[in-house]
Amino acid sequence: xxxxxxxxxxxxxxxxxxxxxxxxxxxxxxxxxxxxxxxxxxxxxxxxxxxxxxxxxxxxxxxxxxxxxxxxxxxxxxxxxxxxxxxxxxxxxxxxxxxxxxxxxxxxxxxxxxxxxxxxxxxxxxxxxxxxxxxxxxxxxxxxxxxxxxxxxxxxxxxxxxxxxxxxxxxxxxxxxxxxxxxxxx
Amino acid sequence: xxxxxxxxxxxxxxxxxxxxxxxxxxxxxxxxxxxxxxxxxxxxxxxxxxxxxxxxxxxxxxxxxxxxxxxxxxxxxxxxxxxxxxxxxxxxxxxxxxxxxxxxxxxxxxxxxxxxxxxxxxxxxxxxxxxxxxxxxxxxxxxxxxxxxxxxxxxxxxxxxxxxxxxxxxxxxxxxxxxxxxxxxx
DNA sequence: GCCTCCATGTAACACGTTACATGATTCG
DNA sequence: CGAATCATGTAACGTGTTACATGGAGGC
Numbered sequence: 001x002x003x004x005x006x007x008x009x010x011x012x013x014x015x016x017x018x019x020x021x022x023x024x025x026x027x028x029x030x031x032x033x034x035x036x037x038x039x040x041x042x043x044x045x046x047x048x049x050x051x052x053x054x055x056x057x058x059x060x061x062x063x064x065x066x067x068x069x070x071x072x073x074x075x076x077x078x079x080x081x082x083x084x085x086x087x088x089x090x091x092x093x094x095x096x097x098x099x100x101x102x103x104x105x106x107x108x109x110x111x112x113x114x115x116x117x118x119x120x121x122x123x124x125x126x127x128x129x130x131x132x133x134x135x136x137x138x139x140x141x142x143x144x145x146x147x148x149x150x151x152x153x154x155x156x157x158x159x160x161x162x163x164x165x166x167x168x169x170x171x172x173x174x175x176x177x178x179x180x181x182x183x184x185x186x
Numbered sequence: 187x188x189x190x191x192x193x194x195x196x197x198x199x200x201x202x203x204x205x206x207x208x209x210x211x212x213x214x215x216x217x218x219x220x221x222x223x224x225x226x227x228x229x230x231x232x233x234x235x236x237x238x239x240x241x242x243x244x245x246x247x248x249x250x251x252x253x254x255x256x257x258x259x260x261x262x263x264x265x266x267x268x269x270x271x272x273x274x275x276x277x278x279x280x281x282x283x284x285x286x287x288x289x290x291x292x293x294x295x296x297x298x299x300x301x302x303x304x305x306x307x308x309x310x311x312x313x314x315x316x317x318x319x320x321x322x323x324x325x326x327x328x329x330x331x332x333x334x335x336x337x338x339x340x341x342x343x344x345x346x347x348x349x350x351x352x353x354x355x356x357x358x359x360x361x362x363x364x365x366x367x368x369x370x371x372x
Numbered sequence: 373g374c375c376t377c378c379a380t381g382t383a384a385c386a387c388g389t390t391a392c393a394t395g396a397t398t399c400g
Numbered sequence: 401c402g403a404a405t406c407a408t409g410t411a412a413c414g415t416g417t418t419a420c421a422t423g424g425a426g427g428c
Contacts, residue, residue: 088307089282092218094219095276101338102265102269110270151356162345
């Protein structure tokens with residue numbers, strides 16, 4: 001039940017068409033909530049039917065088929081209510097941890113390489129976050145909105161940092177990407 | 187594509203019936219991969235049809251309807267292959283971060299209480315993990331399987347620790363659960 | 373005219389969730 | 401007998417994913 005609220009948030013920042021929303025998701029919101037254009041179109045239809053958003057009358061006539069949406073007061077109210085609504089965090093769900101547990105039974109052949117690959121991906125994500133932080137959050141002109149957005153970014157930074165540290169630990173535990181090991185069954 | 191492998195892992199540890207698997211998921215695997223009994227039954231059927239597991243002939247006759255399954259060699263092979271198969275980590279997907287971003291637009295009323303509640307839940311999870319660690323991973327009798335399982339547990343511990351630290355930071359940023367604030371819009 | 377990109381959408385499926393159904397065993 | 405519990409399963413739905421369809425606009 002979060003996608004509609006993600007869309008409301010994005011539309012509040014700036015009224016947009018479906019494809020524009022998709023691009024903005026790709027650029028920023030996807031860092032903590034990704035969505036494909038099909039999901040977005042489906043949800044835009046529902047939100048419109050629910051009376052939370054409405055289609056803007058085209059200011060530029062005959063501009064293809066673009067449909068711009070804006071948030072209605074009911075939509076803003078729903079979003080504000082959702083911000084405070086109790087909703088438990090989703091339990092952890094991580095395939096790599098599952099694979100480690102499986103490796104404890106069938107042997108860790110090939111796992112070290114995967115850990116190494118994941119480390120690189122997390123490092124890449126971290127670098128991206130740090131770049132954004134340097135670009136957008138240096139000054140001390142801190143409105144409340146700025147501070148909240150920075151907080152979100154710092155969550156991403158510390159999560160990725162945490163994964164990297166753990167993956168390093170895991171790599172030490174497993175040893176280097178084993179070329180050959182004795183006892184392939186275990 | 188991880189649930190079948192979670193089930194194969196659990197069945198390798200010990201052949202079980204559907205309900206037994208559900209309970210064992212609830213007890214241990216759910217810490218990083220939860221599943222309901224319906225998912226498990228559906229998947230057991232598929233795994234059997236795929237020839238990765240098979241129904242054990244009942245040793246105790248007339249024991250109700252219980253169906254015990256065991257992993258076949260093809261199942262073990264599939265699991266071993268999966269351990270090394272490249273599979274990218276799922277991007278972060280966290281509703282609380284989304285809510286913070288929404289709060290930057292519609293105001294953080296009520297958010298502080300949610301953060302506090304989440305902190306308590308993460309603290310609870312952390313305590314649980316630490317208890318398990320003290321109980322199961324004290325001795326220095328470290329087989330490779332032990333070390334891998336401990337590694338998985340440490341991932342959970344450091345993730346929860348990380349969330350708690352971040353939530354504390356967030357609480358500081360937001361201030362105490364605001365009783366009243368000026369300017370309710372913005 | 374043709375290709376590409378823009379923009380919206382349909383269809384089908386995989387996975388996960390919730391509610392309910394069915395029958396067998398156990399216990400008071 | 402009746403209720404609770406065990407054990408397996410069906411049905412329906414919501415969300416997310418993938419592939420494909422349609423039709424207009426702009427460039428060569």
